[in-house]
Amino acid sequence: MAAPSLDEFALIAEYFAPLAANFPGALRLRDDAALVDVPEGQRVVVTTDALVAGVHFFPDDPPGSIARKALRVNISDVAAMGGRPTAILLAACFPDDVTDPWLREFAAGLAEDCREYGISLIGGDTVATPGPLSLTVTALGLVAAGRELRRDRARVGDRVYVSGSIGDAALGLEVLKGGLALPQAAADPLVARYRLPQPRLALGWRLAGLAHAAMDVSDGLYSDLGHICRASGLGATIDADRIPLSAAARMAIRERPDLMTLVLSGGDDYELLFTAPATADPIISTLAGQLGLELTPIGSIIETEGLSVVNLPKGAAVTGGFMHFRGGK
Ligand SMILES: [Mg+2]
Known part of the structure; x- marks a missing residue:
């Protein structure tokens, strides 16, 4: 030294x-x-x-x-x-x-x-x-042993869930890089989420034995859901309108719908992305209440390989060789 x-x-x-x-x-x-x-x-x-x-x-x-x-x-x-x-x-x-x-x-x-x-x-x-x-x-x-959560265990018909809100860290990084100007009250929480992730520990161990597949969102929602699909040999369809956004992210996207690209593809969320059978819905909503953490269904696992995003706002785009997407407004 x-x-x-x-x-x-x-x-x-x-x-x-x-x-x-x-x-x-x-x-x-x-x-x-x-x-x-x-x-x-x-x-x-x-x-x-x-x-x-x-x-x-x-x-x-x-x-x-x-x-x-x-x-x-x-x-x-x-x-x-x-x-x-x-x-x-x-x-x-x-x-x-x-x-x-x-x-x-x-x-x-x-x-x-x-x-x-x-x-x-x-x-x-x-x-x-x-x-x-x-x-x-x-x-x-x-x-x-036996209750581990893995990427390769998604099943056809599973709902795709995410915890918390998605995109804050990527938008916070954009603020730090000077590419996004927001009022301080919106910028600060986004930057804080980039600097200091909140790992979803209590959720993770409560999902063990309940969820079929899980991973954390570190590379970006789109790419990470792609990992689950690939590992499971299946596909997924998600609805961009249902992706949970924080108040600060909603404010940013109202001004610039193209920022949905960052929400879908930016990383560093460290929320949990998991799939679970529809029969687990009541348990998952009880769990959300107990943890004080939003758990939002954003789509479902399908047989056909590939990842489809519906309701992608105009100006937003997602790239990725394995996936294709449709929809738009
Ligand atoms: Mg990870």
């Missing part, structure tokens, strides 16, 4: 070892690896995602929110498989200009989320790099 005053071991002891305190198998981050117990009848869900400055976040984003985003996009993947996250590992490549105050804020953000989600940091690595800041988080979680 060039700029920070601590060497690697002191840095780990100072900033990261406290995040391992509740996980005995993490061995206080003093050994080469961690030891993880798996309770009988459960499976480990494990996933990893890399975030690079200038690609997945802005280099001058607040350090705490960079750390939290790196953690959250990973535990979102655990939730999407019906798992409860238990631990993360972090491999961080810090550029030479990282300073002590920056690191302190970064570690504080990570600690805050570890507390919020009841997870521990159980290992990782820190290195100095001449390149941009790069963070690779690996998340571990547990799911009851």
Whole structure:
């Protein structure tokens, strides 16, 4: 490490070892690896995602929110498989200009989320790099064996559901890039959703054993539903009018209907996209009430491969080799 005053071991002891305190198998981050117990009848869900400055976040984003985003996009993947996250590992490549105050804020953000989600940091690595800041988080979680949620289990006739609202993060990124001017009251919540995803953990584990197929929306609704269809060997039809939008997104789209392109194809929503049989409707609406989270049916799974979007507003477009779409107004 060039700029920070601590060497690697002191840095780990100072900033990261406290995040391992509740996980005995993490061995206080003093050994080469961690030891993880798996309770009988459960499976480990494990996933990893890399975030690079200038690609997945802005280099001058607040350090705490960079750390939290790196953690959250990973535990979102655990939730999407019906798992409860238990631990993360972090491999961080810090550029030479990282300073002590920056690191302190970064570690504080990570600690805050570890507390919020009841997870521990159980290992990782820190290195100095001449390149941009790069963070690779690996998340571990547990799911009851046989209740895992996978992409390839959609069935013909399933309803396609999404949680929360779609498109906010992509619109927030557009605001940050200067491509979308909105009143502050609309811009702020969109930018917040881009910077700090809200992984749908409670929903994920409640859907385990209930939904047929599930994943989180990270690449964009259209592309991610395409993943479920491809993996399941089926198709889907969705109604653009039924895609749940936040008040801020609705305001933006009223002015510029072409922004529906971003809603459908932009990423970073970290909502859950899942399919379930129509017989599960009452349970799902009860679940939505219990969680205080909108769960909206936006279409259905069909036998014919490909993805159709009806009621796509004029000026909005979606591209993708595998899919075709129809409709329009
Ligand atoms: Mg994912």
